[in-house]
Amino acid sequence: MGLSVPCKNCATLVDVDPEGPIAKLANDLGVFCDACMAMQVQADTPMMPARKPFSVFCPPCFEDTNFEHLPCPGKSTLALDWLYGAEGLNLWGYPGTGKTRTITLILRSMYTAGHKIIALGPGDFKKLCRSRNFAREGMLDRLSKVDILFIDDMDKMNLTAEMEKDLFSVLTNRMGRKPVLLTGNSTAKTIEWRFRLGEPMVRRIRDHCRSIHFDQTDITKKPVTP
Numbered sequence: 001m002g003l004s005v006p007c008k009n010c011a012t013l014v015d016v017d018p019e020g021p022i023a024k025l026a027n028d029l030g031v032f033c034d035a036c037m038a039m040q041v042q043a044d045t046p047m048m049p050a051r052k053p054f055s056v057f058c059p060p061c062f063e064d065t066n067f068e069h070l071p072c073p074g075k076s077t078l079a080l081d082w083l084y085g086a087e088g089l090n091l092w093g094y095p096g097t098g099k100t101r102t103i104t105l106i107l108r109s110m111y112t113a114g115h116k117i118i119a120l121g122p123g124d125f126k127k128l129c130r131s132r133n134f135a136r137e138g139m140l141d142r143l144s145k146v147d148i149l150f151i152d153d154m155d156k157m158n159l160t161a162e163m164e165k166d167l168f169s170v171l172t173n174r175m176g177r178k179p180v181l182l183t184g185n186s187t188a189k190t191i192e193w194r195f196r197l198g199e200p201m202v203r204r205i206r207d208h209c210r211s212i213h214f215d216q217t218d219i220t221k222k223p224v225t226p
Contacts, residue, residue, distance in 0.1 A: 065105055070098040072218040079212050082106060084115065084148075088180040090205050092187075093214035099183040100152050106181070107150060115147040122156035129163045140166055144173035148181060155186035161196060168197045175208040182209065 006013055012033045070076045075091075079102045082089050089106070091099040107117055120128075132139055143149055149170070151157075159167060174180050182205065184191070192198035205211070 065101040065108075067105060069221075070101055071221050072097045072214050073221065075212055075214050075218050076102040076105075079103070080105060082210065084110060084113075084179065086176055086179065086208070088175075088182070088205075088209035090182045090184075090209040090211040091214060092182075092184045092211065093218075094216040095185055097214035097216070097219060099214050103150060103152070103181055103183060107148070110148055117148045117150065118143060118146045119150040120152065122151075122153040123158075125151070125157060125167060126159055126163060129159075129166060136166060140170055143170045145178070148179055149174060150181040152183050153185070154182050155184035155191055155194060159195075164196055168201060171201065171204055175204045180205075180209065 012035075067073070067076065067080075076098055079089060079091055089103070091102060093099065107119065111117055128139055129136060157167070171180060186194070188202045188206070191202055195201055
């Protein structure tokens with residue numbers, strides 16, 4: 001003879017094997033029918049927070065960049081062939097040639113693929129350091145471990161000696177492990193002159209980043225502001 005127990009939620013009778021191990025629990029605690037159990041599981045499942053839109057995540061970049069608007073499509077195409085891996089990307093050269101906008105297209109693709117990204121303008125690293133004073137270990141660790149670190153206009157960073165050491169430590173921790181994407185207008189010689197640790201920085205960039213030079217002569221389209 002079977003045992004029927006009403007569902008705790010909707011009172012629908014649920015058949016329970018009277019000889020089975022859950023018969024006593026069903027009598028003492030009640031049961032859910034299949035439909036109510038499915039609703040209960042859904043209610044108990046935590047909701048994943050919605051990902052922030054790209055425009056919020058990456059303020060230094062141009063959200064609405066369109067490849068058709070890039071002034072140096074040949075050089076941009078070379079950069080867009082970059083695939084996620086330990087090798088980074090260094091786009092340098094003449095101002096207004098679309099270096100940052102090209103990186104934006106790459107970051108948008110990487111963001112859509114689920115990669116975590118930190119994007120910094122030339123003054124952002126200094127602000128982060130100042131806001132944390134000497135308690136920077138957590139920040140530096142995040143910058144060292146995030147999937148992709150992008151620094152726009154790296155050659156325009158104006159850092160104290162201590163901040164520069166911290167930046168160098170981040171680059172050193174990432175090189176050969178996780179990619180750094182860079183843009184800038186300066187030659188290697190200029191970077192070596194502007195930074196106290198310029199020479200080792202340049203060596204790491206050369207060894208671990210694909211460098212693409214955007215020259216004024218590469219402009220084949222009239223620039224369009226995004």
